Amino acid sequence: MSYKLTVGLEVHAELKTKTKMFCNSANDPDEVRPNVNICPVCMAHPGTLPVINREAVKHVLRVGTALGGNLADFTEFDRKNYFYPDIPKGYQITQYKYPLVSGGMLNGIAIERVHLEEDTASSSHEGSEGSLVDYNRAGVPLMELVTKPVMHTSEEAGNFARELQLLLRTIGVSDANMEKGEMRVEANISISDSDKLGTKVEVKNINSFRAVERAIAYEVERMTKILDGGPGEIVQETRGWDETKQVTFSQRKKESAHDYRYFPDPDLPKLVRSEIPELSDEVLKASMPELPWEKRGRLVRDFGIKPENAEFFVEDFATNEYRLGSLFEGAIKITGVSRDVVALLENYIVSDLRGLMSSFVTMSGDVGSPGKLTSEALADLILMIKSGELSSRGAKDTLAILYTDGGDARAIAESKGLIQKNDPEILKAIVQEVLNSNPTVVAEYKGGKVAVLPFLIGQAMKASKGSGNPATLKTLLEEALK
Numbered sequence: 001m002s003y004k005l006t007v008g009l010e011v012h013a014e015l016k017t018k019t020k021m022f023c024n025s026a027n028d029p030d031e032v033r034p035n036v037n038i039c040p041v042c043m044a045h046p047g048t049l050p051v052i053n054r055e056a057v058k059h060v061l062r063v064g065t066a067l068g069g070n071l072a073d074f075t076e077f078d079r080k081n082y083f084y085p086d087i088p089k090g091y092q093i094t095q096y097k098y099p100l101v102s103g104g105m106l107n108g109i110a111i112e113r114v115h116l117e118e119d120t121a122s123s124s125h126e127g128s129e130g131s132l133v134d135y136n137r138a139g140v141p142l143m144e145l146v147t148k149p150v151m152h153t154s155e156e157a158g159n160f161a162r163e164l165q166l167l168l169r170t171i172g173v174s175d176a177n178m179e180k181g182e183m184r185v186e187a188n189i190s191i192s193d194s195d196k197l198g199t200k201v202e203v204k205n206i207n208s209f210r211a212v213e214r215a216i217a218y219e220v221e222r223m224t225k226i227l228d229g230g231p232g233e234i235v236q237e238t239r240g241w242d243e244t245k246q247v248t249f250s251q252r253k254k255e256s257a258h259d260y261r262y263f264p265d266p267d268l269p270k271l272v273r274s275e276i277p278e279l280s281d282e283v284l285k286a287s288m289p290e291l292p293w294e295k296r297g298r299l300v301r302d303f304g305i306k307p308e309n310a311e312f313f314v315e316d317f318a319t320n321e322y323r324l325g326s327l328f329e330g331a332i333k334i335t336g337v338s339r340d341v342v343a344l345l346e347n348y349i350v351s352d353l354r355g356l357m358s359s360f361v362t363m364s365g366d367v368g369s370p371g372k373l374t375s376e377a378l379a380d381l382i383l384m385i386k387s388g389e390l391s392s393r394g395a396k397d398t399l400a401i402l403y404t405d406g407g408d409a410r411a412i413a414e415s416k417g418l419i420q421k422n423d424p425e426i427l428k429a430i431v432q433e434v435l436n437s438n439p440t441v442v443a444e445y446k447g448g449k450v451a452v453l454p455f456l457i458g459q460a461m462k463a464s465k466g467s468g469n470p471a472t473l474k475t476l477l478e479e480a481l482k
Contacts, residue, residue, distance in 0.1 A: 008149035022050030042139035056141035069104030330375025372406030
């Protein structure tokens with residue numbers, strides 16, 4: 001029988017702030033020493049009082065602004081009670097009835113809510129040695145975004161999570177590195193043979209977008225076998241994802257809201273946003289950069305670049321990892337937006353420059369970057385290619401020097417003898433030299449084997465040290481071989 005899949009996602013993202021959510025301990029995801037970024041507040045010592053991190057509140061409201069959600073004027077924090085070793089207080093401070101953001105849309109998916117809470121400590125299990133708890137992460141500001149259950153394919157869920165990561169990075173509220181646990185996805189999955197939702201299973205511990213898609217696909221297969229008469233039953237539960245075995249496994253019965261005994265935290269004040277000028281709608285909207293979908297559309301619409309290259313530049317802008325997007329836009333302002341120029345820029349950045357960066361990483365072990373290349377130098381290089389002054393080979397050689405040493409594109413090309421020679425009188429001597437050096441190939445050509453012509457052109461390019469115009473050389477060779 002065929003069943004309808006329904007998926008809702010819960011996504012947690014650690015926010016980029018200097019300190020934790022309710023204390024002044026450092027928020028440093030790169031700290032490797034255990035239990036150094038802690039204090040009496042985040043360790044729940046008696047008599048301590050939490051203080052709200054205003055920057056974290058602003059981060060979540062900026063996410064809500066980008067999503068087009070409803071930003072609450074009144075909000076409060078609640079205590080979510082449960083007893084695990086990674087919760088030193090015996091409860092987690094979160095938001096229940098009054099989240100910061102309600103509604104909104106991303107990638108065509110409706111959002112239920114976005115709220116703010118504190119992260120738990122991290123546990124490691126050492127087998128027979130027992131378990132260890134590192135409280136560096138305890139109390140780190142954590143955004144939780146909950147979608148409505150409106151996704152019906154695993155790909156749709158994976159693409160939503162990718163777009164959310166891109167948004168968080170673009171507006172600068174989170175690095176959202178899944179491999180570091182800075183962004184964690186949980187999938188609520190059900191299947192049914194009607195419009196009524198089936199029994200929901202929540203899959204946790206998903207640490208990559210591909211794993212999100214695979215976990216959903218696995219659950220569909222598992223549930224389908226049960227509904228088709230297989231052994232067992234579908235129960236509402238929390239399951240984990242085993243990346244090695246590519247399967248989900250049962251963890252515990254899924255709790256309901258009443259199991260957590262939510263109630264407003266008496267140690268924290270209520271927040272009224274209209275009383276805080278820096279959290280006004282006007283200030284939040286003014287803080288928004290160009291959002292991923294806006295930039296994606298503009299690059300394709302205004303410059304006519306390929307969608308896959310637009311996506312590459314959008315991702316680069318979001319991470320600011322290599323600043324290739326800025327390099328592209330800076331060069332465009334100089335060269336203009338004619339289609340042939342844009343195509344050259346796309347190709348030389350996405351292919352040649354990225355290739356240089358990869359080589360740099362391989363040789364040095366450091367992270368690649370555009371090196372010393374500037375938008376101005378890149379623009380000059382592209383215009384020289386367009387005018388025919390530089391061959392493809394000459395352009396690649398010039399780009400490599402600009403990458404490692406910087407400088408002026410024309411000056412480098414001239415000093416290295418890379419300016420393309422178009423003067424037929426100069427090139428005729430090179431052509432004659434090539435013909436004299438390759439009598440066998442010349443005879444083959446005259447005997448009807450025209451496929452050897454590219455070899456002769458290559459030899460002429462080599463003799464000119466890459467500076468000869470290939471089109472002119474081809475014409476001169478054909479004339480000389482008649």
